[in-house]
Amino acid sequence: MSAAGDLVLDHVSYRPGPMLLDDVSVTFPAGKVTALSGPSGSGKTTLLSVAGGLVAPTAGTATYRGQETWQGDGDPPPEIAFVLQVYGLVPILSARENVAIALRARGTPWSDASDRAEAALARFDIADLGDRQVEELSGGQMQRVACARGLVVGAPVLLADEPTSELDQGNVAVVLGALRAEAERGCVVVIATHDPAIVEAADHHVAIDEGRLA
Ligand SMILES: Nc1ncnc2c1ncn2[C@@H]1O[C@H](COP(=O)(O)OP(=O)(O)OP(=O)(O)O)[C@@H](O)[C@H]1O
Ligand SMILES: [Mg+2]
Incomplete structure (x- = not known):
C-alpha cells in the first residue's frame, strides 16, 4: 500500500x-529516509533518474501524487529535488551562487535567494565558503554545496545520489541529520549509498543488483 505523498x-x-532496470516496483514513503544500496553499476543512479523524471521508463510508471514524474522533456517536476552524484555545479560561479540558482530557477527574487543560499550553506558548515568559486573547493566541500543546493528549495521529494561519498564521519553525520530533518517535515528522502x-x-532499505530489486 502507498499513501498520497509517496x-x-x-x-x-x-x-x-x-x-538497466528490470521490472522494478518499489514505494519510497513520505516522511521516511530510504537507503538505496547496491554494487557499483547495479543501477542506483539509473533508478533515481527514472524515479525523478530525468529519463522516461521503457515500461511501467514512476508517479508522485498521481502524476507521472516523466514530463516529456527530462525536466524533473518542481516537487522533486536532486543531489547529483557528480554534483552538477557550475565551476566558475561561487558556492552561494550555485545554491541560489536552484531558487532562482523557481522564481525566487535574487536577494532572497542569496540569503537562503547562505543559510543552506551554513547548515553544512560551509557558510564561510559562500564567496569562493566552486572550482577552488575540495571534493568534499563541493559535495556539501551540492547538498545545500538540493535542500534549499524545500521540495517534498529529495533524491540524493551518494551525497556523502567524499565526506569524513563528522560531515556524514551533518548531511544525514539534514536529510533526516527533511523526512521529519514529511518529505520523501531517498539516499543512494555504499x-x-x-x-x-535509514528507516528503510532497498537493495538493487544488476537492475533488479535484490
Ligand atoms: N545510457 C546508458 N546506456 C547504456 N548503459 C548505461 C547507460 N547509463 C548507465 N549505463 C550502465 O548502467 C549500469 C548502471 O549504472 P548506474 O550509474 O545506475 O549504477 P550505480 O549503481 O549508480 O553505480 P555507482 O555506485 O558506481 O554510482 C552501469 O553498468 C552503467 O555503465
Ligand atoms: Mg551511481
Whole structure:
C-alpha cells in the first residue's frame, strides 16, 4: 500500500539498449529516509533518474501524487529535488551562487535567494565558503554545496545520489541529520549509498543488483 505523498515505481523497466532496470516496483514513503544500496553499476543512479523524471521508463510508471514524474522533456517536476552524484555545479560561479540558482530557477527574487543560499550553506558548515568559486573547493566541500543546493528549495521529494561519498564521519553525520530533518517535515528522502552506516541509520532499505530489486 502507498499513501498520497509517496513516490511510487510500478513495474519500471529502463532499457536504452542493455536492460538497466528490470521490472522494478518499489514505494519510497513520505516522511521516511530510504537507503538505496547496491554494487557499483547495479543501477542506483539509473533508478533515481527514472524515479525523478530525468529519463522516461521503457515500461511501467514512476508517479508522485498521481502524476507521472516523466514530463516529456527530462525536466524533473518542481516537487522533486536532486543531489547529483557528480554534483552538477557550475565551476566558475561561487558556492552561494550555485545554491541560489536552484531558487532562482523557481522564481525566487535574487536577494532572497542569496540569503537562503547562505543559510543552506551554513547548515553544512560551509557558510564561510559562500564567496569562493566552486572550482577552488575540495571534493568534499563541493559535495556539501551540492547538498545545500538540493535542500534549499524545500521540495517534498529529495533524491540524493551518494551525497556523502567524499565526506569524513563528522560531515556524514551533518548531511544525514539534514536529510533526516527533511523526512521529519514529511518529505520523501531517498539516499543512494555504499555506506553501511547510512543504511543502518535509514528507516528503510532497498537493495538493487544488476537492475533488479535484490
Ligand atoms: N545510457 C546508458 N546506456 C547504456 N548503459 C548505461 C547507460 N547509463 C548507465 N549505463 C550502465 O548502467 C549500469 C548502471 O549504472 P548506474 O550509474 O545506475 O549504477 P550505480 O549503481 O549508480 O553505480 P555507482 O555506485 O558506481 O554510482 C552501469 O553498468 C552503467 O555503465
Ligand atoms: Mg551511481
